[in-house]
Amino acid sequence: MPHPPAPELQREFRAMGSPCRVRVAGAAATRPATAAAVQAAVDEVLRLERAWSRYRPESIVSRLNATAGGPEPLPLDAETAAVLGFADQLWHGSGGLFDVTAGVLNRAWDFRATRLPTPEAITALLPLVGWGQVEWACHGGQALRLPRAGMALDLGGLGKEYAADRAATLLMDAGCDSGYVNLGGDLRLLGPMPDGRPWHLGIVHPRQPGAVAAAVDLAHGGLATSGDYERFLEVDGRRYCHILNPLTGWPTAHWQSVSVIAPACLAAGALSTVAMLLGPHAPDFLAGQGVSALLIDPTGQLLRVAPAPATPPPP
Numbered sequence: 160m161p162h163p164p165a166p167e168l169q170r171e172f173r174a175m176g177s178p179c180r181v182r183v184a185g186a187a188a189t190r191p192a193t194a195a196a197v198q199a200a201v202d203e204v205l206r207l208e209r210a211w212s213r214y215r216p217e218s219i220v221s222r223l224n225a226t227a228g229g230p231e232p233l234p235l236d237a238e239t240a241a242v243l244g245f246a247d248q249l250w251h252g253s254g255g256l257f258d259v260t261a262g263v264l265n266r267a268w269d270f271r272a273t274r275l276p277t278p279e280a281i282t283a284l285l286p287l288v289g290w291g292q293v294e295w296a297c298h299g300g301q302a303l304r305l306p307r308a309g310m311a312l313d314l315g316g317l318g319k320e321y322a323a324d325r326a327a328t329l330l331m332d333a334g335c336d337s338g339y340v341n342l343g344g345d346l347r348l349l350g351p352m353p354d355g356r357p358w359h360l361g362i363v364h365p366r367q368p369g370a371v372a373a374a375v376d377l378a379h380g381g382l383a384t385s386g387d388y389e390r391f392l393e394v395d396g397r398r399y400c401h402i403l404n405p406l407t408g409w410p411t412a413h414w415q416s417v418s419v420i421a422p423a424c425l426a427a428g429a430l431s432t433v434a435m436l437l438g439p440h441a442p443d444f445l446a447g448q449g450v451s452a453l454l455i456d457p458t459g460q461l462l463r464v465a466p467a468p469a470t471p472p473p474p
Contacts, residue, residue, distance in 0.1 A: 165337075165353035170197050174204045175212070175319045177343025183330065185337040185353035196333035200326035200340065207322045210239070211314045213262070220312050228308025232296040240301035242317055249429050250290040256436040257429060260305075261405035262313025263287045268410075270390040270401055281408035287311075288405045320383055320428035323347040327424075344384055347424040351378035363388075365415040365455055372416070373453050373461055381424030385431040386416030386455075402435050413438035415455040419445065426450075 168188040170181045181200050187193050213220050219239050226233055235243070249257040263284050267276035287310045294304040305312070319342045326340045327347035336350040339358065351357050357378040361371035365388040375382065387400035387410075399410045417434040421427035430448055434441035445452045445464045452464040 167338075168193055168197060170201060172201055172204075174201075174208050175322065175342060177319065179204065179343065180341045181326065181330070181338070182341070183335045183338040183349070187333075187335040187337065190334070192333065193335060196330055196335060199333075200329045203326050203329055204322045204342065207318060207325065211318045213311070213313055213315075220314060223303060223305060224311040227305035227310040229304070232294065232302035232304035235301045235303055237300070240303075242314065242321060243303065243312075245425070245429075246314075246317060247290065249433070253433045253436075255290070255406055256404065257316065257433050258288060258290045258405035259312050259314060259316065260290050260293070260310060261288050261403055262315065263309065263311050264403045264405070264408050265401075267408070268399075268401070268403065270392050270399075272392060273394070275392075275394055275399065285408055288408070316432050317425065317429065319343060320345050320381070320424040323424040324381065345424050345428055346377075346382045348377055348379050348381070362416070362418050362453055366459060372455060373418075375418075375420065375453065377420060380420060380422050381427040382418060382420050383424055383428035383431050384416055384418040385428070385435045387411070387414070387435075388416065402432065404436055411436050411438065413457060414441065415457065415459065417441060417445075417455075418453045420451040 165184050166188040168183045172179050181197050183193055210218055211220050212218050223233050246259045267280040267284055287307055292306055294306055296302040323340045323342045323345050324347050327349055330349055337353050338349045340347045357376040360375050360377055362373045364370035364372040365386045390401035391398050402411045404411055414435055417431045419427040419431040434445055437444050442464050446467040449466040454462045
């Protein structure tokens with residue numbers, strides 16, 4: 160006789176430009192306190208959207224961008240300073256490919272249009288791109304200055320993934336040990352299904368809307384996908400996606416999508432973006448980072464990457 164389905168508590172909402180879902184399963188879903196924990200997780204995502212959205216004039220990111228080129232650094236709260244510190248590590252570790260100052264290139268790229276920007280328009284923006292130009296200071300705490308007028312930060316490559324981790328942490332701290340947080344396809348697991356099995360998660364097909372290209376079984380950690388299908392334009396049969404190379408100003412053009420499994424969603428999202436920009440070198444890079452990944456190549460073929468085996472210590 161089949162077992163009755165485990166109880167669940169779900170909450171759907173919209174944040175950071177994406178459909179979002181919190182799902183708690185098992186015994187925790189029946190506890191009265193869990194509803195409050197779910198609301199706290201949703202509120203945490205919305206708080207981070209208010210704090211870091213470049214579309215909100217009151218956010219710290221908007222205020223940093225508004226003072227670009229000014230003489231004084233802007234003080235940062237500890238959380239924002241920590242995330243920008245992670246962005247600094249990513250910039251160094253990726254050879255400049257992960258760059259939170261690259262959002263200014265979208266002033267030239269309009270992915271709702273049907274024409275490409277001129278090379279001159281892209282070249283004119285490149286001096287405003289470069290995390291290495293950013294100046295850190297200490298004003299009773301961390302502070303930051305964008306030295307050139309027109310420079311801008313964009314945490315779009317980190318904010319949603321960090322928010323997924325934070326929301327999941329709040330739920331796990333409240334005793335929720337089965338379920339996940341899904342922010343527009345970027346996931347952080349709370350734990351396995353109530354019966355101990357991993358969750359069966361689909362990877363969006365980059366060329367067939369609504370279809371699944373592959374599936375992964377996951378009980379813990381984070382999963383994030385970057386791809387050329389979210390925002391793009393096509394000119395003369397060629398696809399130009401929204402993931403822009405900060406060194407050239409032009410879109411990456413190799414993988415259709417890259418999905419990364421990592422201990423945290425923040426790491427998975429950062430690595431998937433870097434892998435998209437690395438092109439054919441991505442599999443070796445991801446294996447060296449000790450993560451698993453699913454990549455879909457230019458022909459639509461699926462490539463699975465496993466962590467590289469650890470190097471044994473010398474005798």
